[in-house]
Each structure stands twice: as structure tokens, then as C-alpha cells.
Amino acid sequence: MARFPKPPEGSWTQHYPELGTAPVSYEDSIDPAFYEKERHAIFKRAWLNVGRVEQVPRKGSYFTKELKVANTSIIVVRTTSGEIKAFHNICRHHGNKLVWNDMPLEETSGVCRQFTCKYHAWRYDLDGNLTFVQQEGEFFDLDKSRYGLVAVHCEVWEGFIFVNFAKQPEQSLREFLGPMITDLEGYPFDKMTSRFTYRSEVKANWKLYMDAFQEFYHAPVLHANQSPTAYSKAAAEAGFEAPHYRIEGPHRLVSTSGVRAWEMADEMRKPIEDICRSGLFGPWDKPDLGEMPVGLNPAKCDPWGLDSFQLFPNFVLLFWGQGWYITYHYWPTSHNTHIFEGSAYFPQPRTPRERIAQELAAVSFKEYGLQDANTLEATQSMIESQVLDEFLLCDQEVLIRHLHKETAAWVEDYDRKKAGV
Ligand code: FES
Ligand SMILES: [Fe+2]
Missing domain, CATH: 3.90.380.10 (Naphthalene 1,2-dioxygenase Alpha Subunit; Chain A, domain 1)
Known part of the structure; x- marks a missing residue:
């Protein structure tokens, strides 16, 4: 119109x-x-801007975003290939928040090679794959490839990083922007x-x-x-x-x-x-x-x-x-x-x-x-x-x-x- x-x-x-x-x-x-x-x-269906690419300038740069409106916290990270990805900030073991500093409910940012959980030290690579389980042999039929971080749809337009919490977004980011x-x-x-x-x-x-x-x-x-x-x-x-x-x-x-x-x-x-x-x-x-x-x-x-x-x-x-x-x-x-x-x-x-x-x-x-x-x-x-x-x-x-x-x-x-x- x-x-x-x-x-x-x-x-x-x-x-x-x-x-x-x-x-x-x-x-x-x-x-x-x-x-x-x-x-x-709205907030679980529309594309939401959470930051800019300059906030994740190099491989392993990340920031977290607390999104109470979507009842979650997310990690936005630049992966090894240079792509920007987003994940729910939750460990697959007991559900601990994976990335935080001193205060669990405060946002943080930094650079790392992998994410290590503070609770039992499970590790995830920058693409969200589960790479290390403490005393892995103690678990029952654990297939690590099935327990990566939960991805959030993430697209970048002109350096602006957007996420979408829908299972399948109804439009691509560009279509949504118009x-x-x-x-x-x-x-x-x-x-x-x-x-x-x-x-x-x-x-x-x-x-x-x-x-x-x-x-x-x-x-x-x-x-x-x-x-x-x-x-x-x-x-x-x-x-x-x-x-x-x-x-x-x-x-x-x-x-x-x-x-x-x-x-x-x-x-x-x-x-x-x-x-x-x-x-x-x-x-x-x-x-x-x-x-x-x-x-x-x-x-x-x-x-x-x-x-x-x-x-x-x-x-x-x-x-x-x-x-x-x-x-x-x-x-x-x-x-x-x-x-x-x-x-x-x-x-x-x-x-x-x-x-x-x-x-x-x-x-x-x-x-x-x-x-x-x-x-x-x-x-x-x-x-x-x-x-x-x-x-x-x-x-x-x-x-x-x-x-x-x-x-x-x-x-x-x-x-x-x-x-x-
Ligand atoms: S809750 Fe993360 S390793 Fe146990
Ligand atoms: Fe004003």
C-alpha cells in the first residue's frame, strides 16, 4: 500500500x-x-534484529542476547567458516545456560574457540556440534551427533543480524523487509x-x-x-x-x-x-x-x-x-x-x-x-x-x-x- x-x-x-x-x-x-x-x-514469528556484524568481527566472536519476550537467551556467533549463526543458549545435558559471565541473567560477549558448559564441562564447537562429553562412557548409547545446540533461524541483511523463532519462518528476511x-x-x-x-x-x-x-x-x-x-x-x-x-x-x-x-x-x-x-x-x-x-x-x-x-x-x-x-x-x-x-x-x-x-x-x-x-x-x-x-x-x-x-x-x-x- x-x-x-x-x-x-x-x-x-x-x-x-x-x-x-x-x-x-x-x-x-x-x-x-x-x-x-x-x-x-509476533515475537515468535517476525524477524527480529539482534545486532550488527561488527559485534562479531572474527572467528569465534560471540554475544548473547536475553530475550524475555521469547522466553529465551540466544548465542550469536561467527563460525569457523565466517558465517554468523544463532543458537538457543542452553546445554543439552541438564539445560544449564551455556554462555554467561558472573550473572546468569546478564548479556555477555567475547571470543572463544568453543563453548564449555560451566556445570559438567560438555563442549560445543562454534557450529553448535557437541564435541566433548565428560566421562562419555558413563552414558547410555549416547550419539553426540544428535545433541548439538538448538539452532535459531538467523539471516543477515546489510550487516544487521536478524533471528526468527518460528519453526519455519513464513518469509525470508528479504521478503519480510520488502x-x-x-x-x-x-x-x-x-x-x-x-x-x-x-x-x-x-x-x-x-x-x-x-x-x-x-x-x-x-x-x-x-x-x-x-x-x-x-x-x-x-x-x-x-x-x-x-x-x-x-x-x-x-x-x-x-x-x-x-x-x-x-x-x-x-x-x-x-x-x-x-x-x-x-x-x-x-x-x-x-x-x-x-x-x-x-x-x-x-x-x-x-x-x-x-x-x-x-x-x-x-x-x-x-x-x-x-x-x-x-x-x-x-x-x-x-x-x-x-x-x-x-x-x-x-x-x-x-x-x-x-x-x-x-x-x-x-x-x-x-x-x-x-x-x-x-x-x-x-x-x-x-x-x-x-x-x-x-x-x-x-x-x-x-x-x-x-x-x-x-x-x-x-x-x-x-x-x-x-x-x-
Ligand atoms: S548442564 Fe551442561 S554439562 Fe551438564
Ligand atoms: Fe521526541
């Missing part, structure tokens, strides 16, 4: 008639029973190795934080104090509207125009921005990243601010016009809690000045993220009151409509298939 550019008349929402314009319920964000369904219908996302191929992800990450536990449903980053209606209001007063006042009065929205399959895109901060009047900038030549939009001195892929800046904004691609279910790829990108992950831990991970990626800085410009962009992003997160508990707690059961969404919030509708569609589809209809 791709429709762009913006229609000359009518609203974005009217051009996606299947979404309707009626008020919506957020029952899907407060109901523990619905969350249980989401876990099976053309709107695969049109990003060619972006120099592999060169963007200067990485800043944040992680936080949020007391709100995972979809509510996604919603906070898929509309900019809130920006001039919620982030008013982030900018010098003259700028904030002007922005709040003007309001904001993104020039482009697009919905395709389960995924969404919003694109916005940007600013040339260095050309703005002095009172519009903060002193630190002048000193560091950077700010929320990124370093003012834009790195040369070569030609951008066709999928970026679809409205041809000049200056272009950002494109935020919301990949179903819980992964966001946000590209800044100034030559850097951000990822968000929202990992549900219950119907009203989740873990948020935000990472900013830049090319390797060549000078201290470039490094400082990246740091200012990364901390500005964190500051905005904190402001966005700040309303989440306030919203979650009051939606849970159930005093109101329907809420209004404006045209700029069309992507929120889509996320909640898509979530419901996956749950309905799962229910239907389970019932055999």
Missing part, C-alpha cells in the same frame, strides 16, 4: 483508508492477556563504526515508546526547553508537519526536513553547539558518505533532516541528513515494561574535533530520548486506569494508527491459524 508523494489534497490518513480515522483503543498496551498473544503471534527497506541497500553501514549506545528499562508498553518516535506533532511542545527560547517559541507557534509518510506491509516511514544550524541567527543556537560544531541534527561538518541509496529522503527535502524507518515489530532505523544514523530497539519484558536500546553510529572520527562533534550529537539525542521517555509512565499509568477507552489521533499520527492495527492483525492471524480456520 505504497502511496507517495503527498497527495495534493486530502490527508495522509485518508489515503490509507484501511486505517480509518476513528479514535483508537490502547487496550493492546495494558492487557496482560493480549501481551501473551503478542509474544507468540522494497521500502531493501531500497536502503548501499548505505555505508560498514563504515559507521563509531558507536554510542544507551539502554534503559522503561515502565511502559513497548508500543507506547515506539509511538513517541513515530510522530513529530509533540516535538515543538515536549522538547521546547531543549532549544534557546527564541527558537522554541517560534517552533511551538509554527507547529510541525513532516513532509512525507509511507506505509508498506508491516513497516512505516516518516521523513522530515532539517535545519542549517550554522546559518541560523546567533540567538537560535546554544554556545556549546558553536564550540563543538554539532547538535541534535548531527555534526555540522558532514562526512562524505558517497551516494545515498534510493530509499532515502523520498520527499527530496533540502535541507533534509531525517528518515525514520519503523521496522515491524520493534526495530527503528533512523538516518540523519548530516551523515549518521541511529537504531532503536524496544524489547518487551511484560505488558507494561520494556527495555529500550538506542545506538548512534558515525564514521570513525579522524580528529579530536570530529570525535567531540559526534559526542555532542550522541548526548543531544540521549537528552531528547529522555524527554520522550519522560511521558511514558505518565501515559501508561493513566491508560491503565481505563477511565477512557478511546483516544484521538491526528493526521501526523498516522503511523501510530498503523502500528496498533498491524499488531492486532498479527494476533488475529495467529488466532485464526491456531484455530485451524
Whole structure:
């Protein structure tokens, strides 16, 4: 259902008639029973991004990922042949968690030649084969070749490692991503190795934080104090509207125009921005990243601010016009809690000045993220009151409509298939 550019008349929402314009319920964000369904219908069926190839740079590099939403922990490893594989993090002997450090429930990473269980020292090679059993002769007809680690479907796209917990995924990763996302191929992800990450536990449903980053209606209001007063006042009065929205399959895109901060009047900038030549939009001195892929800046904004691609279910790829990108992950831990991970990626800085410009962009992003997160508990707690059961969404919030509708569609589809209809 791709429709762009913006229609000359009518609203974005009217051009996606299947979404309707009626008020919506957020029952899907407060109901523990619905969350249980989401876990099976969505998180055990969709492709989930768990990291990037740079996290497993050489043979034997691995990391673990705790995925409470799928009720498991996984190991992602680069095998001897250089392939990337994923396994459930469980020993075939007594079921001990195979890879962990001091704290069994915390994620870890490293490099090894094989995995050795801490309990009775069974060993597995990097391809997951069981290679050593302590006092093997004591077992009964043990055929080691039948007791390798349990594999998880794992595919890589543009260096992003995805897993799928379905017995047999319904689509390949590329099919699942679809053309709107695969049109990003060619972006120099592999060169963007200067990485800043944040992680936080949020007391709100995972979809509510996604919603906070898929509309900019809130920006001039919620982030008013982030900018010098003259700028904030002007922005709040003007309001904001993104020039482009697009919905395709389960995924969404919003694109916005940007600013040339260095050309703005002095009172519009903060002193630190002048000193560091950077700010929320990124370093003012834009790195040369070569030609951008066709999928970026679809409205041809000049200056272009950002494109935020919301990949179903819980992964966001946000590209800044100034030559850097951000990822968000929202990992549900219950119907009203989740873990948020935000990472900013830049090319390797060549000078201290470039490094400082990246740091200012990364901390500005964190500051905005904190402001966005700040309303989440306030919203979650009051939606849970159930005093109101329907809420209004404006045209700029069309992507929120889509996320909640898509979530419901996956749950309905799962229910239907389970019932055999
Ligand atoms: S549980 Fe792993 S070796 Fe016994
Ligand atoms: Fe925001």
C-alpha cells in the first residue's frame, strides 16, 4: 500500500483508508492477556534484529542476547567458516545456560574457540556440534551427533543480524523487509563504526515508546526547553508537519526536513553547539558518505533532516541528513515494561574535533530520548486506569494508527491459524 508523494489534497490518513480515522483503543498496551498473544503471534514469528556484524568481527566472536519476550537467551556467533549463526543458549545435558559471565541473567560477549558448559564441562564447537562429553562412557548409547545446540533461524541483511523463532519462518528476511527497506541497500553501514549506545528499562508498553518516535506533532511542545527560547517559541507557534509518510506491509516511514544550524541567527543556537560544531541534527561538518541509496529522503527535502524507518515489530532505523544514523530497539519484558536500546553510529572520527562533534550529537539525542521517555509512565499509568477507552489521533499520527492495527492483525492471524480456520 505504497502511496507517495503527498497527495495534493486530502490527508495522509485518508489515503490509507484501511486505517480509518476513528479514535483508537490502547487496550493492546495494558492487557496482560493480549501481551501473551503478542509474544507468540509476533515475537515468535517476525524477524527480529539482534545486532550488527561488527559485534562479531572474527572467528569465534560471540554475544548473547536475553530475550524475555521469547522466553529465551540466544548465542550469536561467527563460525569457523565466517558465517554468523544463532543458537538457543542452553546445554543439552541438564539445560544449564551455556554462555554467561558472573550473572546468569546478564548479556555477555567475547571470543572463544568453543563453548564449555560451566556445570559438567560438555563442549560445543562454534557450529553448535557437541564435541566433548565428560566421562562419555558413563552414558547410555549416547550419539553426540544428535545433541548439538538448538539452532535459531538467523539471516543477515546489510550487516544487521536478524533471528526468527518460528519453526519455519513464513518469509525470508528479504521478503519480510520488502522494497521500502531493501531500497536502503548501499548505505555505508560498514563504515559507521563509531558507536554510542544507551539502554534503559522503561515502565511502559513497548508500543507506547515506539509511538513517541513515530510522530513529530509533540516535538515543538515536549522538547521546547531543549532549544534557546527564541527558537522554541517560534517552533511551538509554527507547529510541525513532516513532509512525507509511507506505509508498506508491516513497516512505516516518516521523513522530515532539517535545519542549517550554522546559518541560523546567533540567538537560535546554544554556545556549546558553536564550540563543538554539532547538535541534535548531527555534526555540522558532514562526512562524505558517497551516494545515498534510493530509499532515502523520498520527499527530496533540502535541507533534509531525517528518515525514520519503523521496522515491524520493534526495530527503528533512523538516518540523519548530516551523515549518521541511529537504531532503536524496544524489547518487551511484560505488558507494561520494556527495555529500550538506542545506538548512534558515525564514521570513525579522524580528529579530536570530529570525535567531540559526534559526542555532542550522541548526548543531544540521549537528552531528547529522555524527554520522550519522560511521558511514558505518565501515559501508561493513566491508560491503565481505563477511565477512557478511546483516544484521538491526528493526521501526523498516522503511523501510530498503523502500528496498533498491524499488531492486532498479527494476533488475529495467529488466532485464526491456531484455530485451524
Ligand atoms: S548442564 Fe551442561 S554439562 Fe551438564
Ligand atoms: Fe521526541
